[in-house]
Amino acid sequence: MLSVKNLEVVYNDVVLVLRGVSLNVARGQIVALLGANGAGKTTLLRALSGLLDIHDGEVTKGQVLLDEKPIERWNAPRIVAAGLGQVLEGRRVFGEFTVEENLRVGGHTRRGGLGESIEEIYELFPVLKERRKRTAGYLSGGEQQMLAMGRALVAQPDIVLLDEPSLGLAPRIVAQIKDIIVQINEQRGTTVLLVEQNAMMALSIAHHGYVMEHGKIVMDQPAEALLQDSDIRDFYLGRGELATSYRDLKHYKRRKRWLS
Ligand SMILES: Nc1ncnc2c1ncn2[C@@H]1O[C@H](COP(=O)(O)OP(=O)(O)OP(=O)(O)O)[C@@H](O)[C@H]1O
Numbered sequence: 001m002l003s004v005k006n007l008e009v010v011y012n013d014v015v016l017v018l019r020g021v022s023l024n025v026a027r028g029q030i031v032a033l034l035g036a037n038g039a040g041k042t043t044l045l046r047a048l049s050g051l052l053d054i055h056d057g058e059v060t061k062g063q064v065l066l067d068e069k070p071i072e073r074w075n076a077p078r079i080v081a082a083g084l085g086q087v088l089e090g091r092r093v094f095g096e097f098t099v100e101e102n103l104r105v106g107g108h109t110r111r112g113g114l115g116e117s118i119e120e121i122y123e124l125f126p127v128l129k130e131r132r133k134r135t136a137g138y139l140s141g142g143e144q145q146m147l148a149m150g151r152a153l154v155a156q157p158d159i160v161l162l163d164e165p166s167l168g169l170a171p172r173i174v175a176q177i178k179d180i181i182v183q184i185n186e187q188r189g190t191t192v193l194l195v196e197q198n199a200m201m202a203l204s205i206a207h208h209g210y211v212m213e214h215g216k217i218v219m220d221q222p223a224e225a226l227l228q229d230s231d232i233r234d235f236y237l238g239r240g241e242l243a244t245s246y247r248d249l250k251h252y253k254r255r256k257r258w259l260s
């Protein structure tokens with residue numbers, strides 16, 4: 001249903017960041033996209049969500065097809081209205097608004113009224129219900145991530161793009177976020193494209209996985225196969241253990257180059 005074909009993206013008219021990316025996200029799947037810092041993962045999500053222009057980026061070649069319709073020239077509101085929601089890097093919430101106000105803002109794009117939607121979000125994230133009158137800026141990092149996800153989900157997207165939802169969060173919170181991703185996929189049938197540095201988390205719930213390196217897809221396999229792959233184990237799973245510090249992990253990745 002979401003298909004990227006040979007996509008090229010350039011920033012500031014000169015910097016070629018995506019160099020012919022192709023991938024498919026089938027309806028109902030969770031697809032993981034892994035890759036070191038600077039590989040171009042966020043850039044791809046920006047291209048899929050119509051957000052390149054605000055970063056001075058541009059699609060110079062290739063296509064993004066949503067149910068076979070080319071959307072790579074659409075603007076962000078039109079893409080959201082077509083059912084493709086996104087949770088951006090850095091879990092942005094409206095810091096001065098309350099939790100509930102943030103959710104109402106997310107819901108305004110929804111076809112039809114808000115209806116039961118906010119209550120459904122509170123069922124997924126009970127902590128947001130407890131904090132409904134709190135100012136979003138004072139929530140913890142994990143709660144802000146949940147709010148950012150809730151804000152995208154309240155519009156009931158068919159597909160949701162998640163950019164590193166576990167980044168910097170404690171293992172207990174990462175486990176909750178992981179369960180919620182599985183829940184929205186299984187219960188609501190939401191398709192998920194999950195960008196993660198936490199390869200173990202992402203591959204343990206994904207159906208399929210891609211690895212991006214220097215703006216190209218270098219691996220494309222069922223998630224289970226990637227979990228067994230020795231390069232993946234060595235590079236992303238820190239020799240079988242989960243990296244505890246993202247900073248160390250990112251550092252390690254910068255030093256090590258592989259598959260090139
Ligand atoms: N607005 C921009 N203008 C110019 N170059 C940019 C811009 N945004 C990103 N880049 C460059 O594009 C490359 C890919 O960046 P991107 O943020 O897409 O990578 P990423 O895979 O998401 O990395 P990370 O894991 O650190 O989030 C990097 O070299 C980055 O410096």
Ligand SMILES: [Mg+2]
Pocket residue numbers: 041042043089163
């Ligand atoms: Mg990124």
